[in-house]
Amino acid sequence: MKKLIKLSLAAALAAFAIGSANAQMVTLQTVQDYDGSIQQFNNNQSLTQTFRNVTGVETMTYRFVSNSISTTYATTLEAYFVEWDPSLNRAVGTPIWSPVTLQVIPASNTVGWSLYTDRNGEDYLGYDYTLTPSQNALNSSATYAMILRAVSNTGPGATTRIGLQVISDTYNGNPRDSFAFGAAYQLGGTSGYSTLTSSSSSAISNNSDFGFQQLVITPVPEPSTAAACFAALFVTGLVGRRLYVKRQQAAAALVPVTVS
Structure with missing residues (x-):
């Protein structure tokens, strides 16, 4: 009986390992690869970071930047976490998550900028700002996106507008991808959320991403990881069956035989 109990526990642990492989959050960062490129927020402009091959997006800490030593204007942003159409590069349906209050990034001569x-x-x-969509039951085969849309006056010229770091797809001529789970897009002239579902955004450049001081996501496990978990469970099942058969055979051998 004890062996069967231990076997059940082993099977439960193997099943738990599979579940853990499907729900392992990781913390990533892209700001370490920043080389000075900026995508500014013009009036009514939207900047989008996409996510693919993930089942969860917990928190996103953007690093906003000033284009120069000049003081940038405070900027008010709308934030939308949405499902994304990767063929048309636009939002699908209604937002999955969107905070009721607008996000305000203060002028660069105020507290918080470093x-x-x-x-x-x-x-x-730079100014770090965190959004917490806390989405942890996403469809791993779908693509998602966080969209930031400027809704206030971003300033009269380039030196007065804040932007996001662009982590480019090359460094010193070598291709790279700092965040392999998505890419950065932009769309100008967005009058509201409806524009984001009807107009296609443009990629900043191939494989580029925005600068994040921190990203907490749940990637889809590597095929080798999932395969190893299922193999462990399969072996556990085989061992269990073998022990069960042996136990049954031993019990049968102990049945008394009556000789008449």
């Missing part, structure tokens, strides 16, 4: 250094050794002003 001085950082990019990978080329150049200093820049």
Whole structure:
């Protein structure tokens, strides 16, 4: 009986391992690859970061940047977490998550902005801001996106507008992808959410992403990881069956035989 109990526990642990493989959150960062490129927010412009091959997006900490040492205007943003059509590069249906309150990024001469250094050794002003969509039951075969849309006056010129870091797809001529689970897009002239579902966004550049001080997501497990878990469960089942058969054979051998 004890063996069967241990076997049941082993099977439960193997099943738990499979579940864990399907729900392992990871913390990522892209700001370490920043080399000075910026995508600014113009009036009514939307900047989008997509996600693919994930089952969860917990938190996103963007790093906003100032284009120069000039003071940038405070900027008000709408945020939408949506399902994304990767063939048309636009939002699908209604938002999955969108905070009721607008997100306000303060002027760059206020508290919260800090001085950082990019990978080329150049200093820049940055402001970290966290959104928490807390989506942990996403369809792994679908594509999702977080869209930020500027709804306030972003300033009269390039030196007065905030932007997001663009983590480019090459560095020193070498191709790279700092965040393999998505890409960055932009769309100008968005008058509201309906525009985001009817107009296609343009990729910033192939495989580029925005700068994140932190991203907490749940990727789809690698095929080798899932296969290993299922193999462990299969072996556990085989061992269990073998022990069960042996137990039954031993019990049969102990049945008394009556000789008449």
